[in-house]
Amino acid sequence: MIKIEGSITVFVDADNTLWDTDEVFARAQLALLEQVEAAVGLKAATTDRLSFIRACDQAIAARHHDGLRYPPHLLVRALVFALQGQPSEVAARAAWSNHLPSMLASVDEVALVKRFFAALKQQPALRPGVVEGLMMLEKANATVLIVTEAARARVEETAAELGLTGHFTRVIEGKKRPDLFRRIVRLTGDPATAYMVGDQLDRDIAPAKEAGLRTIYFPGNFVPRWTLDKEKVGPNHQVSDFAEAAAIILEGETAQSVRAMRA
Numbered sequence: 564m565i566k567i568e569g570s571i572t573v574f575v576d577a578d579n580t581l582w583d584t585d586e587v588f589a590r591a592q593l594a595l596l597e598q599v600e601a602a603v604g605l606k607a608a609t610t611d612r613l614s615f616i617r618a619c620d621q622a623i624a625a626r627h628h629d630g631l632r633y634p635p636h637l638l639v640r641a642l643v644f645a646l647q648g649q650p651s652e653v654a655a656r657a658a659w660s661n662h663l664p665s666m667l668a669s670v671d672e673v674a675l676v677k678r679f680f681a682a683l684k685q686q687p688a689l690r691p692g693v694v695e696g697l698m699m700l701e702k703a704n705a706t707v708l709i710v711t712e713a714a715r716a717r718v719e720e721t722a723a724e725l726g727l728t729g730h731f732t733r734v735i736e737g738k739k740r741p742d743l744f745r746r747i748v749r750l751t752g753d754p755a756t757a758y759m760v761g762d763q764l765d766r767d768i769a770p771a772k773e774a775g776l777r778t779i780y781f782p783g784n785f786v787p788r789w790t791l792d793k794e795k796v797g798p799n800h801q802v803s804d805f806a807e808a809a810a811i812i813l814e815g816e817t818a819q820s821v822r823a824m825r826a
Contacts, residue, residue: 571705572751573812574744574771575731576761577718578711579783581805582687582725586784591682592616592638595675599639602670605646619645621788622655631787635679636672643667686724690783692806697730699809706751707731710759712739712766739766744774758815760808764791768798777815779808 578584596616600606607615619641620631627633637658643666644654700707708731711718715736722728737743748757757776761767762783769791772778780798793801802808 570756571703571812572748572757573700573705573707574710574759574776575707576711576763576767577709578713579762579785580690580760580781581693581727582689582721583783584687587683587685587687589613591679592620594682595638595679596642598675598678599642599670600646603643603646603666607646616642618651619654622651623658625789626655635676639670639672639675640667643670687721689725690805692804696805696809697727699806699813701730703813708747709734710739711736739770741770741774744771744776748774758812764793764796769796772796779811781805781808
């Protein structure tokens, strides 16, 4: 890894921190539910259709080794069971079984999964304050590193589509573990000037905090049921706007510089 120089090091998550991936997923999931309903001739017995499909989604993810990255055909199958009145947990377990309902024969799983993946390629919207916040950090000569567990090429492509190219130093792909943050911080300077901004308490905030970074929690609209308790994780700050996170970082740097001058 190339050594990076900068007075401030800021790690930033991509999905649901810089841009609203959850909204794209929500639209794709609702479209999938509608397509499964049409195929089996049943309707979800609820007005909260997103909660209906996400109950199945999270029940599957909780038991799959890839978590929320499980194969979507399992969600199609779980929805068929759920539309027949099965609770989400039962539907999720049944989706794995070899005893699939006869009405599943009327569902073209391959076609539905293909449409689902196509829907996920829709461009997400930027989250509040992102451009303003990145420009604030850029002006302060901060090293801004997007750290992601998604494919780096996809993140770079999305960033370019949203006009963010040039507002960050580089994209780093890897498992968000404390050792990843420690290793990069060693190459960028003093850990006391390193921050993490992210929307996930378990994948962004907790490992960064363990590595000694100051943490800023920027929650999104989707909070998985297995999310850690915020009070136990203890992020240093919580914001509702990315520019607010940038301001906190820059204010902290100013205070630190003043203390250093007085020492």
